[in-house]
Amino acid sequence: MDSFWEFLQKKFQQEFAAVSYQTWIESAQPLKLENQKIFICVPSSLHKEYWERNISTKVVEAAYEYSNQEIVPVILLPNDLKTTQPKTQTDNTAPQATNHLVREAHLNSKYTFDSFVTGSGNQMAHAAALVVSEEPGTMYNPLFIYGGVGLGKTHLMQAIGHRMLDRDPQANVKYISSESFANDFINSIQNRTQEEFRNEYRTVDLLLVDDIQFFADKEGTQEEFFHTFNTLYNTKKQIVLTSDRLPNEIPKLQERLVSRFKWGLSVDITAPDLETRTAILRKKAIAENLEIPDDALSYIASQIDSNVRELEGALVRVQAYSTMNNEDINISLAAEALKDLKDSQHQAGLTISKIQTQVAKYYKLTVDDLKGKRRNKSIVVPRQIAMYLSRELTDSSLPKIGQEFGGKDHTTVLHSCEKIAKLLESDLNIQHDLTNLKASLQN
């Protein structure tokens, strides 16, 4: 178990942002590995929910990678250890562990319009989602929601599903990630169940496909989706898609899909401003019955500015810190709780200029290339990596980073950081380069 856990930690350390890693992975403790189940204890019900929703599937996948075996995580709370034998827990939790199966069948009950906070960054997307939920298949078909990591695309998309089910509980609503769609399709070929697969997808009233950018490079899946899309579109069934970028920016997406995705409406979600971030935290605190004064909420919101998922992680961290120390939450406690996070992220004495020099050297470019405007791929990616590292390893603001990169706009910096964060999830070369670069920057 120890070596598998070590393997997982290494893998997740590369995959997750530092905030997420510290919040979700470092706080978890592996208990035992038995009958192909790994029992993992996490500190709070919020952690448990997050693990089951977002991390369990990754553990199953990592287990295959590690040992070619199925190992299913069972997430426990400290209280479960006192009161319940893990066996009972196993029986209850095992079916949920394969997250994508759960997501296929159900919508997350929390992702509703009621729990969605609107602000300038998501107003348009919110309005379009409302229209679609009220008049599916007519006004905007497909609705294409795009934007950076953790900004509420999945939430909004699922809210449409909930609204449709509220109005018509018999409606056939299907939520799926593009990766699960691709896996289902491949399985259907292997098991010769293509007919069932087609029936399942082509007879829905509302199809929600998340993170469509992962269709890149999947020729067969794109072909299948093309037909699914046509059938649904022609029968006036609503399709909602999300992606981290516009259809024509998704590499290797067939032209005919790109053009179809543009038939309806494309709306973007951008990072929330401070006011919206504070309102999101307030709503979350109320939902979780947490007592946090407004100024502490604003403080937390001021510390995390580009990703709502990480913002939520920061709130959990502050809450855990307050429980551990048995103190009420206020600004100084929040600052203390988030201090390690900043310290571990930001290396003392590291400057943007040093990062630029190292990145240029690593990719055999000049610093001027990184600061310039040339758009060749061999320069654009290193430039984005240098911006990403400046953001992650220094405490410079987005505008400051933009300024140091030849006076670029802060939205360009944000886009670059998000692009690299996303690539890091799947691109082994980028993972490798970043590990090397970070190591060289520590010297």
Ligand SMILES: Nc1ncnc2c1ncn2[C@@H]1O[C@H](COP(=O)(O)OP(=O)(O)OP(=O)(O)O)[C@@H](O)[C@H]1O
């Ligand atoms: N405007 C909002 N109001 C309330 N909660 C929000 C809002 N935006 C995001 N969230 C919360 O932030 C978390 C991340 O959101 P979500 O998973 O929808 O992001 P995403 O854009 O789909 O991310 P990814 O690009 O990683 O797929 C969720 O818990 C969601 O409920």
